[in-house]
Amino acid sequence: xxxxxxxxxxxxxxxxxxxGWQRQANALAVQEVLEGALEELIGQPVRTVGAGRTDSGxxxxxxxxxxxxxxxxxxxxxxxxxxxxxxxxxRVMAAATAPRGFDARKHAVAKEYRYxxxxxxxxxxxxxxxxxxxxxxxxxxxxxRAASRIxxxxxxxxxxxxxxxxxxxxxxxFEAEWRDDxxxxxxxxxxxxxxxxxxxxxxxxxxxxxxxxxSEAGLSRLLEGRPREEAGPTAPARGLVLQRVWYPPxxx
Amino acid sequence: xxxxxxxxxxxxxxxxxxxGWQRQANALAVQEVLEGALEELIGQPVRTVGAGRTDSGxxxxxxxxxxxxxxxxxxxxxxxxxxxxxxxxxRVMAAATAPRGFDARKHAVAKEYRYxxxxxxxxxxxxxxxxxxxxxxxxxxxxxRAASRIxxxxxxxxxxxxxxxxxxxxxxxFEAEWRDDxxxxxxxxxxxxxxxxxxxxxxxxxxxxxxxxxSEAGLSRLLEGRPREEAGPTAPARGLVLQRVWYPPxxx
Numbered sequence: 001x002x003x004x005x006x007x008x009x010x011x012x013x014x015x016x017x018x019x020g021w022q023r024q025a026n027a028l029a030v031q032e033v034l035e036g037a038l039e040e041l042i043g044q045p046v047r048t049v050g051a052g053r054t055d056s057g058x059x060x061x062x063x064x065x066x067x068x069x070x071x072x073x074x075x076x077x078x079x080x081x082x083x084x085x086x087x088x089x090x091r092v093m094a095a096a097t098a099p100r101g102f103d104a105r106k107h108a109v110a111k112e113y114r115y116x117x118x119x120x121x122x123x124x125x126x127x128x129x130x131x132x133x134x135x136x137x138x139x140x141x142x143x144x145r146a147a148s149r150i151x152x153x154x155x156x157x158x159x160x161x162x163x164x165x166x167x168x169x170x171x172x173x174f175e176a177e178w179r180d181d182x183x184x185x186x187x188x189x190x191x192x193x194x195x196x197x198x199x200x201x202x203x204x205x206x207x208x209x210x211x212x213x214x215s216e217a218g219l220s221r222l223l224e225g226r227p228r229e230e231a232g233p234t235a236p237a238r239g240l241v242l243q244r245v246w247y248p249p250x251x252x
Numbered sequence: 253x254x255x256x257x258x259x260x261x262x263x264x265x266x267x268x269x270x271x272g273w274q275r276q277a278n279a280l281a282v283q284e285v286l287e288g289a290l291e292e293l294i295g296q297p298v299r300t301v302g303a304g305r306t307d308s309g310x311x312x313x314x315x316x317x318x319x320x321x322x323x324x325x326x327x328x329x330x331x332x333x334x335x336x337x338x339x340x341x342x343r344v345m346a347a348a349t350a351p352r353g354f355d356a357r358k359h360a361v362a363k364e365y366r367y368x369x370x371x372x373x374x375x376x377x378x379x380x381x382x383x384x385x386x387x388x389x390x391x392x393x394x395x396x397r398a399a400s401r402i403x404x405x406x407x408x409x410x411x412x413x414x415x416x417x418x419x420x421x422x423x424x425x426f427e428a429e430w431r432d433d434x435x436x437x438x439x440x441x442x443x444x445x446x447x448x449x450x451x452x453x454x455x456x457x458x459x460x461x462x463x464x465x466x467s468e469a470g471l472s473r474l475l476e477g478r479p480r481e482e483a484g485p486t487a488p489a490r491g492l493v494l495q496r497v498w499y500p501p502x503x504x
Contacts, residue, residue: 012376061376079374089377122331124264124313125341126493130378241378 003100004072009034009048009082010094011063014129016238017089021054021063030054030090034065037085041078042069051104051245052111055161055197057237059130062093062112062244066104099251110174110246113199115187115239131184132239138210140180146209146219147176147187150202155225159205161197161234169195169225178206188243197234205232255352256324260504261286261300261334262346263315266381268490269341273306273315282306282342286317289337293330294321303356303497304363307413307449309489311382314345314364314496318356351503362426362498365451367439367491383436384491390462392432398461398471399428399439402454407477411457413449413486421447421477430458440495449486457484 011034019027023035031050038046048065079095086092117134118127150173157169175190187203205222208214214232222231263286271279275287283302290298300317331347338344369386370379402425409421427442439455457474460466466484474483 012378014377059378061378083374088380091374091377091380093372093374093376120345122335122343122345124345125266125343126264126311126313126382128340128343129381 001099002097003102004097005069006098006100006102007067007069007073007075007078008096008098008102008104009065009067009078009092011050011065012061012091012093013059013063014089015054015057015059016129019056020058021050021052021060027056030060030063031065033087033090034082034092037082037090038067040085041081042073044070049104049106051108052194052242053196054242055200055237055240058240058242059238060242063242064104064108064245064247066098066102102251104245107247107251108193108245109248110190110192111194112175112188112190112243112245113194114189114241114243115199115203115235116241117185117239119183119185128238130238130241132236134185136211138185138207139212140178140185140210142212142216143178143206143210146206146216147178147189149216149220150176150189150206150223154223156195156198156223158222158226158228158231159198159201160195160228161201162228163196166195171195171198199240200235200237201228201231201233203235203239207235208232253351254349255354256349257321258350258352258354259319259321259325259327259330260348260350260354260356261317261319261330261344263302263317264313264343264345265311265315266341267306267309267311268381271308272310273302273304273312279308282312282315283317285339285342286334286344289334289342290319292337293333294325296322301356301358303360304446304494305448306494307452307489307492310492310494311490312494315494316356316360316497316499318350318354354503356497359499359503360445360497361500362442362444363446364427364440364442364495364497365446366441366493366495367451367455367487368493369437369491371435371437380490382490382493384488386437388463390437390459391464392430392437392462394464394468395430395458395462398458398468399430399441401468401472402428402441402458402475406475408447408450408475410474410478410480410483411450411453412447412480413453414480415448418447423447423450451492452487452489453480453483453485455487455491459487460484 023031051064075095116131123133153172303316327347368383375385
């Protein structure tokens with residue numbers, strides 16, 4: 001049952017100008033920009049909770065933010081009104097009421113990320129804001145087998161950037177697959193959560209397997225709680241998009 | 253036979269910051285930026301000829317520019333060297349030698365443009381630089397039939413913006429089709445040339461047919477040399493991309 005003063009917003013942004021989603025002291029975050037726009041619309045401070053933090057420079061199509069207002073707002077007015085106060089690189093894509101107590105972070109059951117490479121040594125300016133060039137050949141079958149090795153529940157410590165604040169390094173990966181259409185090579189991963197920097201470290205490490213520089217068995221060993229330096233490099237932030245967040249049906 | 257001092261560059265750009273391809277007195281054009289980068293690399297002024305002018309704000313993936321240098325340059329050095337002097341929204345994607353006398357504009361036999369709409373009232377910031385939102389429903393069959401009516405050679409005066417400098421208003425359209433994948437609706441058109449603003453006026457007018465506001469017979473009448481005001485509106489520049497330019501095989 002929706003509570004008339006509890007809302008969820010679906011938020012899309014280009015991350016290039018932001019220090020990630022999470023509000024922080026010394027750098028501009030998407031959350032701060034969104035809360036500023038909401039305050040301009042509503043006339044008083046608004047606090048939001050985002051489903052995923054997203055690192056500096058990472059994009060989102062389907063970030064979800066929950067908030068509580070002191071009175072009821074028509075969702076269409078909330079959507080379009082907030083957008084009039086947002087910069088062009090942040091947009092509320094949808095607004096809806098949610099059940100009382102809905103928390104976009106705590107109640108999320110899965111998140112989907114996508115990472116996009118384009119083949120060739122020069123990246124078109126039309127693709128550059130949201131993709132990374134892949135000048136070297138990769139073995140797609142090896143990439144795909146490597147992706148299937150990360151499925152299930154593992155200790156992903158080897159893929160966690162320093163500075164994260166996770167209580168447990170265990171996460172469960174539900175889906176992981178590469179898609180190749182010739183010009184574009186992309187990676188899609190769905191999991192119950194991700195450590196800081198984890199998707200990009202996975203992408204960097206899987207690519208090493210795809211280039212024959214790391215064995216598949218070596219990848220599997222990394223899933224048993226190894227130090228970060230044993231895994232591969234962190235792929236650049238601008239290729240990564242938080243695509244979607246899932247909630248239990250009774251909350252969405 | 254290639255001439256060692258005649259070159260062709262394939263150029264991609266986001267058009268948002270530029271007054272089109274063609275160098276002009278009072279506004280920054282892509283050609284001026286490219287020629288500036290070439291001059292920094294080569295050490296002397298370089299003049300280029302572009303295949304298509306592209307209007308202000310229109311993007312390119314496959315613009316072609318021809319140029320002549322006073323001495324031979326390795327094409328890889330020309331490609332990467334020019335890119336180091338270009339802003340991030342303009343990139344040389346490929347460089348090659350060309351036959352003596354090759355002229356990117358005069359020798360072009362066909363050009364392909366694509367126009368991209370995304371359904372919904374809010375456009376994601378990830379798509380906004382290169383697409384336009386389409387909030388209203390359209391009849392895809394009607395759009396497709398309308399597209400097939402523009403095939404062949406016609407007097408496209410009704411689709412030419414003022415300020416163009418064409419000698420003849422006749423152009424031949426080889427291919428014209430809409431593609432619909434649910435979220436994205438796009439239009440692809442290949443012709444032997446396009447009058448100023450013509451692709452965007454075609455898109456705006458075809459959409460009127462797709463929304464039932466203009467008859468297919470009415471569209472056909474526009475192809476007989478009618479005034480601009482009888483056709484539909486000009487679709488926004490940022491949805492349009494010059495995708496590719498074709499040349500006779502002996503020149504490419």
